[in-house]
Amino acid sequence: MTSTTPPTAPQATELPDIPSPGSIVxxxxxxxxxxxxxxxxxxxxxxxxxxLGGGDQTIATLFWPLEGEQVKPASFALPDPAxxxxxxxxxxxxxxxxxxLRAGAGPFRCLGNVALEPRPYQLVPLLMALKxxxxxxxxxxxxxxxxxxxxxxxxxxxxxxxxxxKVTVICPPxxxxxWKSDMIRQFxxxxxxxxxxxxxxxxxxxPAGKSxxxxxxxxxVSLDWIKSDRNREGFLRSCGEFVIVDEAxxxxxxxxxxxxxxxxxxxxxxxxxxxxxxxxxATPHSGDQEAFDNLLGLLDPKFEGLSEMPxxxxxxxxxxxxxxxxxxxxxxxxxxxxxxxxxDFPDRETxxxxxxxxxxxxxxxxxxxxxxxxLVERSVGESKLRQRMSWWAALALLRCVSSSPAAASASxxxxxxxxxxxxxxxxxxxxxxxxxxxxAMATLAVLDGAEEEFSAEEAAPGADLADVVDxxxxxxxxxxxxxxxxxxxxxKLKQLLKELKALLAEGFRPVIxxxxxxxxxxxxEQLEQExxxxxxxxxxxxxxxxxxxxxxxxxxxxxELANGKVPVLVxxxxxxxxxxxxxxxxxxxxxxxxxxxxxxxxxxxxxxxxGQARSAVRALMLHGGDSNPVDERxxxxxxxxxxxxxxxxxxxxxxPGNANTITQAVLGGIxxxxxxxxxxxxxxxLPGFSGSGSNLDAVLDAEWQSAKENAKATRTxxxxxxxxxxxxxxxxxxxxxxxxxxxxxxxLVLNACSRLxxxxxxxxxxxxxxxxxxxRLEDNRQALNERLRSHDLGGKLRLSFRPPARDGSxxxxxxxxxxxxxxxxxxxxxxxxxxxSGLEPELAARASVIRxxxxxxxxxxxxxxxRHQLHQSRWTGNQYEALPDLLxxxxxxxxxxxxxxxxxxxxxxxxLLEAPASGNVDPGQRQQWLQEAISELDGQQPALAALAERRxxxxxxxxxxxxxxxxRSGESLRMRFRCEPSLPVDVIGLIVLLPAPTL
Numbered sequence: 001m002t003s004t005t006p007p008t009a010p011q012a013t014e015l016p017d018i019p020s021p022g023s024i025v026x027x028x029x030x031x032x033x034x035x036x037x038x039x040x041x042x043x044x045x046x047x048x049x050x051x052l053g054g055g056d057q058t059i060a061t062l063f064w065p066l067e068g069e070q071v072k073p074a075s076f077a078l079p080d081p082a083x084x085x086x087x088x089x090x091x092x093x094x095x096x097x098x099x100x101l102r103a104g105a106g107p108f109r110c111l112g113n114v115a116l117e118p119r120p121y122q123l124v125p126l127l128m129a130l131k132x133x134x135x136x137x138x139x140x141x142x143x144x145x146x147x148x149x150x151x152x153x154x155x156x157x158x159x160x161x162x163x164x165x166k167v168t169v170i171c172p173p174x175x176x177x178x179w180k181s182d183m184i185r186q187f188x189x190x191x192x193x194x195x196x197x198x199x200x201x202x203x204x205x206x207p208a209g210k211s212x213x214x215x216x217x218x219x220x221v222s223l224d225w226i227k228s229d230r231n232r233e234g235f236l237r238s239c240g241e242f243v244i245v246d247e248a249x250x251x252x253x254x255x256x257x258x259x260x261x262x263x264x265x266x267x268x269x270x271x272x273x274x275x276x277x278x279x280x281x282a283t284p285h286s287g288d289q290e291a292f293d294n295l296l297g298l299l300d301p302k303f304e305g306l307s308e309m310p311x312x313x314x315x316x317x318x319x320x321x322x323x324x325x326x327x328x329x330x331x332x333x334x335x336x337x338x339x340x341x342x343x344d345f346p347d348r349e350t351x352x353x354x355x356x357x358x359x360x361x362x363x364x365x366x367x368x369x370x371x372x373x374x375l376v377e378r379s380v381g382e383s384k385l386r387q388r389m390s391w392w393a394a395l396a397l398l399r400c401v402s403s404s405p406a407a408a409s410a411s412x413x414x415x416x417x418x419x420x421x422x423x424x425x426x427x428x429x430x431x432x433x434x435x436x437x438x439x440a441m442a443t444l445a446v447l448d449g450a451e452e453e454f455s456a457e458e459a460a461p462g463a464d465l466a467d468v469v470d471x472x473x474x475x476x477x478x479x480x481x482x483x484x485x486x487x488x489x490x491x492k493l494k495q496l497l498k499e500l501k502a503l504l505a506e507g508f509r510p511v512i513x514x515x516x517x518x519x520x521x522x523x524x525e526q527l528e529q530e531x532x533x534x535x536x537x538x539x540x541x542x543x544x545x546x547x548x549x550x551x552x553x554x555x556x557x558x559x560e561l562a563n564g565k566v567p568v569l570v571x572x573x574x575x576x577x578x579x580x581x582x583x584x585x586x587x588x589x590x591x592x593x594x595x596x597x598x599x600x601x602x603x604x605x606x607x608x609x610x611g612q613a614r615s616a617v618r619a620l621m622l623h624g625g626d627s628n629p630v631d632e633r634x635x636x637x638x639x640x641x642x643x644x645x646x647x648x649x650x651x652x653x654x655x656p657g658n659a660n661t662i663t664q665a666v667l668g669g670i671x672x673x674x675x676x677x678x679x680x681x682x683x684x685x686l687p688g689f690s691g692s693g694s695n696l697d698a699v700l701d702a703e704w705q706s707a708k709e710n711a712k713a714t715r716t717x718x719x720x721x722x723x724x725x726x727x728x729x730x731x732x733x734x735x736x737x738x739x740x741x742x743x744x745x746x747x748l749v750l751n752a753c754s755r756l757x758x759x760x761x762x763x764x765x766x767x768x769x770x771x772x773x774x775x776r777l778e779d780n781r782q783a784l785n786e787r788l789r790s791h792d793l794g795g796k797l798r799l800s801f802r803p804p805a806r807d808g809s810x811x812x813x814x815x816x817x818x819x820x821x822x823x824x825x826x827x828x829x830x831x832x833x834x835x836x837s838g839l840e841p842e843l844a845a846r847a848s849v850i851r852x853x854x855x856x857x858x859x860x861x862x863x864x865x866x867r868h869q870l871h872q873s874r875w876t877g878n879q880y881e882a883l884p885d886l887l888x889x890x891x892x893x894x895x896x897x898x899x900x901x902x903x904x905x906x907x908x909x910x911x912l913l914e915a916p917a918s919g920n921v922d923p924g925q926r927q928q929w930l931q932e933a934i935s936e937l938d939g940q941q942p943a944l945a946a947l948a949e950r951r952x953x954x955x956x957x958x959x960x961x962x963x964x965x966x967x968r969s970g971e972s973l974r975m976r977f978r979c980e981p982s983l984p985v986d987v988i989g990l991i992v993l994l995p996a997p998t999l
Contacts (some may be wrong), residue, residue, distance in 0.1 A: 018047055018064055019071070021887040022982035027067065028060075032865065036887050044988060052076065053836035054099060055829035057787075063316050076865075081930035083838050085845020088751055090991050091913045093844040094863045095748040096831040097988060098740040098891040099819050105868070105890040105951065106735030107958040109160035110153060115186045115820040117742070118149055119610065120725070120732045121338050121742055125150040125278075125327055127728060130962045133875075133974050134301045135276040138248070140284040140328035143601055144345070144609030151244045152187045154278055157204070158242060159189075162884040163874070164276065166240025167191075168213065169220045170265075177547035178578040179220045188820075195222035203966045207434045213238035225250070225260040225352070236268045241276055243269055248279035248298075249384040252291035263294060270298040276724070283598065284328065291765070316657045338725045346586075347616040348608050354625040355495035359855060361405070362627065364480050368401045368408070369629070370728065371473065386687070391708045402630045403515055403592050405484035406522035412481060472548040486526065492622065493523070496591060497530055499620055504536075508587040508618055511569045513576065513603045515592035522592065524570045537565045539664065543574035548573065558584050562798060562814075573599060581606040585616040594635055597642035611803060659766035662779055734958060737906060738890060743977040745819055746801040754844050758782065763798065769814050770799045773822070791822035799823075836988075849926040851994045854915030860896040860933050861904075861912055863989030864944070865889065867982040868952045870959065875974040888955045891988075894947070896936075901943050918996035929992050937987060948981035955979045 019025055021036045032049035047062040062071070102112040108126070111118075122145075128133035135154060139147050157211045158164045164430050167189065169179045174195045177252040183191040192202060194212055202212045211234055211733035213219060227237050245251065251262035270277055277298065289307050297304030301323055309315040333346050357365050379390035400411035487494040496512070514520040524540035531538060537560045541550050557567040561584055567587060569575075576599060585607045594600050600621075608617045622637075623631040749772075753760040759776050763769040773796050777785050788794065800814040817824055835844035868888040893909035895902045904912070921929070958978035961973050 018068070019161055020982070021869050021885050022889075024052070024074045024076055024982075024986075025071050027062070027071045030076050031076070032060070033887075035886050047071065051833075053829075053833040055825060056102060057829075062251060075984060076988075078934055078987055079846035079930070079990045080838060081847060081927045081934060083841040083845065084847040084849060084926050084930055085841040085843075087848055087850045087913070087917055087991075089755065089843060089845040090848040090863075090989055092748065092751045092755065092831055092915065093743050093835045093846065093989055094891070094893065094909075095740070095751070096828040096835070096844065097777065097863065097865060099748055099828045100832055101739055101889050101891060103160070103213055103889050104735065104738040105888050105955045106738040107731045107734050107957070107962045108157060110156035111735050112739050112780045113188055113820070114153070114156060115188070116149065116817055117818055118153060119146070120147050120728050121329070121334050122150050122153065123728045123732055126153045127167045127731070127962060128164070128324060128327060129154045129276075129278070130157070134274055135268075135278065136244075136325055137277075138279045138281075138284065138295065138299055138326045140281055142330050143605035145329065145331070145334070146610045147282070148182055148246075149186070149610075151278045151280055152183065152189075154276075155242055155244065156187050156189070158276065160886075162872070162886060164241040166213070166217045167219075167242045168240055169244045169246065169926035170223050170226060170541060171220065171251070172577075173222045173224050174547065174574065175246055175578040176220050176222055177551065181551065183218060183220070189218045191218040191220050192216050193220045193222075193356065195225045199225070211235075211238040213240065222296040223247075223262060223265075227265050229261075232261070232265050233267070235265075239269065239275075241274065242278075243275060244278045244280065246280045248295060249283050249291070249795055252288075252295040266298055282601075296322065296326075309676070310853060314338070322443075327676045338577075345610070346608060346612045348604065348615050348619060349616050350619040350621070352621045352623065353495060353499050354623060355491045355627075357624050357627040358491060359479065361484050361491060364408070364477065364484065365401055365628070368397060368477060368580055371470075372397050373389045400516060401481075401901070402624065402628055404519040404522050405481045405490060406518040407516040409454070409478055409481035410516070410518040412474050412478045416471065416478065487530070492591075492624070493526055496523070496589070496622060497527075499622070500527070500568070501591065503587050503589075503618060503620075504531075504568075509567055509604065510589050510618075511562070511571060511575070511581060511585045511603075512591050514570065515594070517544060519592065520570050520572050527568060527570065531568065535566060538568045538570065540570045541575055542572045545574075547578075551579065553585070554579065554581070573603070576602040576606065579606070579608065580611070580641065582609050582612040586612065586614045588620070590619070590621045593621065593623055593631055593639065595634055595638060597639055600639070612801070621628045684933065731962060740819060741906070742801050742818075744822055745817055746832075748828060749799070749801070749817060749824065752831055756784075756887055760799075768800050768802060770801075772799055784826065787826045787830070788823065791826070793823055793826075801886050832940060846988060847990045847995075848929050849921045849929050849992045849994065850915065850917050851919045851921055851996055852915040853918050853996045854912060855993045856995050858929075858995070859912070859993040860936075861909075861989075861991040861993065862894050862896060862901075862987055863991075864892045864947075865986040865988050866892060866948050866951055867986070868948075868955055868979050869982060870955065871978045871980075872959075873976045877974075880976055888952075890955075891952060892947075892951070896940065901940070901947050903947070912993060913991065915993065929994070930990065933990055933992050937990075941984065944985040944987075945981075945983055948985050952979040952981040 012434075019034045021034055023031055023034045027049070031052045033052060035048040035050055045064055047064050047068070049060045050056070051058050051064065062068075103109065104112045108123070118438050125137050125139050129137050130582075135158070137154070139150055141147055141150070144464075148609070155164075155167045159167070159363045167183075169183070171179055173195060176195060178612075180193050183189040192198070192212075194202065199212065202216065206212070206215060213235060217240070221235075245266060251266050255448055269275060279295065280297065281295075284295060296306060299322075302318065303325075306315065306318055306322070309318065334345075356362075375390050375394045375397075378563050379387040385520070397411055401408040480687050484490055487497060494698040500510065500512075502939055512523060514523065520540045520542050524538050527538045537557065539553055539557055545553070548620060550822060554569075557569060561567050567584060569581075573594075588604050588607055590600060590603065594603075604617075604619045608619075623635060750760065752758075753772060757776070757778065763771050774788060774794050775796070777788075798814040799817055802816055803816065815821070815823075831844045834840040835846055838846075841847075867888070869892075870886040870888050872883045872886065874883055875881075893904045893913070895904055895912070956977050959977050959979070960975075
């Protein structure tokens with residue numbers, strides 16, 4: 001019997017370890033820089049590579065077990081003396097390398113990956129977050145200071161540090177598209193919106209047992225959708241490590257309930273001690289101490305009982321500690337504490353204009369007022385619910401007739417329709433069921449969300465309380481309303497036209513806000529007839545448009561502005577939140593008064609915010625004065641009181657009390673003749689009020705005073721004082737030094753366009769504005785052309801390199817070029833690729849020889865690219881857990897001297913690199929000088945290695961410093977950092993400066 005032995009399997013070749021981040025390798029016929037693995041990838045399986053001269057769009061991923069044997073160590077070649085270029089070509093390469101950096105050496109990892117340049121004060125919440133083991137921050141800056149930017153900077157920083165993998169934003173439904181747009185456009189986060197219309201689509205094709213939040217790393221979630229019991233539990237199980245909650249005050253549990261689902265959602269998220277949580281609100285304290293305490297408790301449960309704690313050292317210590325979690329600033333604070341770094345906001349010039357209800361419209365208003373009083377008086381003796389509904393119906397009708405003939409007609413038609421097509425009484429809900437929803441619905445639809453809820457209801461309301469005998473009266477009122485259209489019969493429209501034309505004559509571009517959709521469309525129609533079409537474009541945007549279409553219409557207006565037309569926007573309050581208008585508009589007209597003063601602040605905040613070009617914006621409030629009792633009562637009971645407090649404290653205060661108190665105070669004055677009905681109303685036992693008609697105003701005055709004192713105390717206790725401006729400015733300067741400033745962007749674009757023979761020049765009469773003609777890109781630049789067109793960059797572009805000047809001299813409609821703008825990215829990548837490949841030294845050269853009077857002896861300047869590996873680990877409670885290694889890159893200019901290598905800061909480097917040439921250098925001599933300088937570099941290798949070690953130590957210190965700043969005595973840092981250089985150092989550029997001959 002012959003035995004057989006199984007063949008021996010061939011011995012597997014043992015793969016080498018994956019190269020560390022920053023190493024240079026050769027594979028697939030070219031050199032690459034190895035990049036850190038993402039936390040989504042398995043260790044020892046994937047190698048991420050970026051070509052030496054390429055950008056992030058050229059990153060390749062290799063499967064290590066398959067291609068690992070083919071990867072070989074490599075080094076970066078020194079400049080070729082035969083491929084020298086001019087002085088400007090050498091400077092162009094240096095700027096391209098600087099602006100290509102995404103993982104810069106400064107203390108902040110994120111700023112190389114965002115498409116904006118934040119103001120230094122916006123780094124304060126980021127520094128606060130980095131000082132915590134798990135970031136919990138409540139940002140309560142006032143409207144227009146950039147809370148969205150501040151929150152997303154924290155998210156992007158922790159992502160780029162490898163500490164988190166997922167980001168979720170929870171916000172009201174009408175803000176979802178704005179958040180998604182900002183995350184994609186400004187922070188390079190490919191976010192998806194999760195709400196009823198998108199959830200099912202995102203769930204299709206998911207693996208069994210997986211949810212949207214397991215698979216999609218960046219999400220924007222509708223608060224109304226996620227708060228339900230069915231959606232909340234699954235979300236809490238799958239939600240990522242980092243959550244931002246916008247309009248957080250609307251989620252704080254309040255006395256009497258109404259927000260319990262939202263609060264339970266946030267409390268469930270905060271219960272995970274490892275979850276990062278950033279809360280945003282411009283109104284953290286709305287007068288309800290319990291709700292405010294609940295909000296603070298989400299940061300840490302120990303803060304929840306702060307207000308009830310007796311005065312003493314323990315309470316003082318807890319308040320001081322809260323300063324590490326809570327930041328609340330006004331513009332005034334920024335101007336006082338930050339000087340020019342915090343004063344980049346326009347002044348707001350406000351005034352009022354009145355019209356007189358007279359003629360046919362005055363008679364119509366009087367008749368509608370009489371009818372509204374009759375509705376109220378009819379309800380006397382009926383059920384309490386019926387009486388309350390009659391008051392709401394009367395109020396809604398008066399608001400509409402005060403708005404416009406179009407809104408009046410629409411409301412009256414709704415009443416008539418309901419009267420003629422009444423519902424079957426048998427199918428009507430019970431009074432108890434109606435009572436449950438009445439107050440909430442009326443607060444939103446009639447009082448503009450007086451308790452800080454955003455009202456999306458723009459239709460002219462018309463309650464179905466009319467009697468059948470009212471049909472003829474309603475038809476008459478409708479017919480009379482329709483006849484009042486146009487400036488000949490509409491004094492409010494006539495006054496608007498007068499004020500609008502004055503604003504336009506002064507060069508302002510206004511947004512006109514209306515309460516009701518019919519009013520907005522009516523105004524747009526009238527203004528189109530009144531304003532010259534050759535110079536102006538009028539557009540209406542209302543809530544009947546989906547959010548994406550609203551954004552598209554704003555883009556259309558921006559294009560019209562760029563083409564020389566003046567845009568005039570008529571909008572409902574669907575645009576008072578969630579969209580930035582400061583780049584197009586600089587004035588606001590309140591055509592209809594809001595009963596919620598917070599809504600006025602939100603409207604004006606669309607144009608009066610970070611990024612506004614004008615030194616002053618205008619805000620005009622239009623009202624009927626004494627001739628309109630509705631407007632007059634609202635002004636005296638609500639708006640004037642809020643204005644007085646805002647002037648004293650510098651912040652807007654939410655309307656105090658509840659909808660019933662407000663309604664009683666306002667309508668008590670309007671319906672003063674219906675005394676019996678008023679007293680009946682006061683006897684309805686409404687929540688939030690008890691008493692007689694004589695003390696209505698006194699009750700509301702007391703509530704305003706209480707709101708003022710609460711706001712004042714909150715400002716005094718919780719103003720951010722734990723971080724000083726100089727601390728943030730120091731870190732900001734370090735980051736800008738490592739990544740390049742706006743000056744570098746301007747030099748790169750102008751120099752590259754000149755060398756590519758692309759026409760670019762200043763726009764006539766517009767300081768700081770440029771026009772670039774991409775149609776002239778030569779045929780041999782097809783690759784660059786295709787890359788630009790992939791970003792929709794083509795034709796003629798209007799550009800600027802800095803935010804618009806306050807003097808208004810800059811051309812409107814210009815694209816602001818930051819270091820991460822697609823035009824800058826593609827030009828920098830193209831220049832670097834051509835230079836490092838040696839294909840086109842006349843475009844950008846790695847070597848140059850310059851004769852200049854700026855030096856008195858031969859001087860060598862090196863442009864270096866340094867790469868470091870940053871190893872980091874985090875304390876988990878019983879051990880340090882290794883986090884993914886990070887790549888740190890620097891572009892450094894150094895002067896070679898007898899004492900060694902001298903790093904040059906930005907100004908010193910430019911003094912040499914831009915030194916005026918005083919004569920040409922013969923090509924043969926140029927090559928000889930460069931060859932000699934290159935031969936001397938061998939002796940500089942120890943100095944280069946020592947320099948790299950020092951720079952790695954500095955990068956390590958930068959990362960440690962922003963984490964250590966808040967440590968108390970005896971505490972130890974819970975993050976460990978170790979930074980080591982990747983050697984040898986890459987010598988990218990060599991410039992030899994020769995002294996000019998003396999005469």
